[in-house]
Amino acid sequence: MTVDRAALTNTDKQQVHDFWNKAACGENLYLQTTERTGYVTQSAERYRLESCIEPFADFEAAKGKRVLEIGVGLGADHQRFAAAGADLYGIDLTERAIEHTHRRLLLFGLSSTLAVGDAERLDFPDQNFDLVYSWGVLHHSPDSPKAIAEVYRVLKPGGQAKVMIYHKWSMIGLMLWLRYALLAGRPWRSLRSIYAEHLESPGTKAYSYIEARQLFAQFAAVQISTPLAHGDLLESDVGQRHRGIALTLAKIFWPRWFIRLFMPGAGLFMLIDARK
């Protein structure tokens, strides 16, 4: 399977592609084998750690609907949409993600129309889908507003977008700032540059509520929430890329009860539910 080269003429996008094509999201941490058991275990771990996915995605409600998932990654959510009986399409910028998802669906006797593709140039006609779902993807694409405009374009009138992008004012952002700005003796560093250089693929972005509302301004109804997740509470192996004494100490002393009580909206995951 090859990627559409025209989509990668942008060098930033090439870097994003190369980053995720080395290992799909969660592959190194949670995928032990590419047999059924490997994917089953990865799913279980995903929904245990990221407990907001299932209520947000509401996979069963996709039965009979025409659904596009952008950025399928290892394919756990895609498998759920397929199992629910959606008329399903999926794309990802990387060959690796499409190969994983294709293999995964085959192993479980499920089907979807999968292709390597670019969120910023969706290869689908206008007003084509009832639901466009995308978890943790559009903030990685260099031109995120363009990708969101594409989501709008391919949705039918009244169709629904369920999108997770990163939230700027999150505990993860604070941790990254402590580690790569304050402790590095550069407290003036912007959060924008910290997210771009230290969170996943190069150029990753994170948004405030106001910025997210601007991004989704075309949509008729937009609901946003930013619940805490495992990363914000340092409850898992996330952050292994940032390993060191600072992370070890933070895991011991992180004030989880205080964060839960006083900062319940300081999560990294910004869940956006929008209607066209």
Ligand SMILES: C[S@@+](CC[C@H](N)C(=O)[O-])C[C@H]1O[C@@H](n2cnc3c(N)ncnc32)[C@H](O)[C@@H]1O
């Ligand atoms: C953090 S992973 C998330 C994958 C999956 N949704 C999940 O939750 O595990 C980001 C994914 O977005 C994909 N991606 C990044 N930019 C993209 C673009 N412009 N078009 C399509 N996929 C893109 C990457 O290849 C990668 O698989």
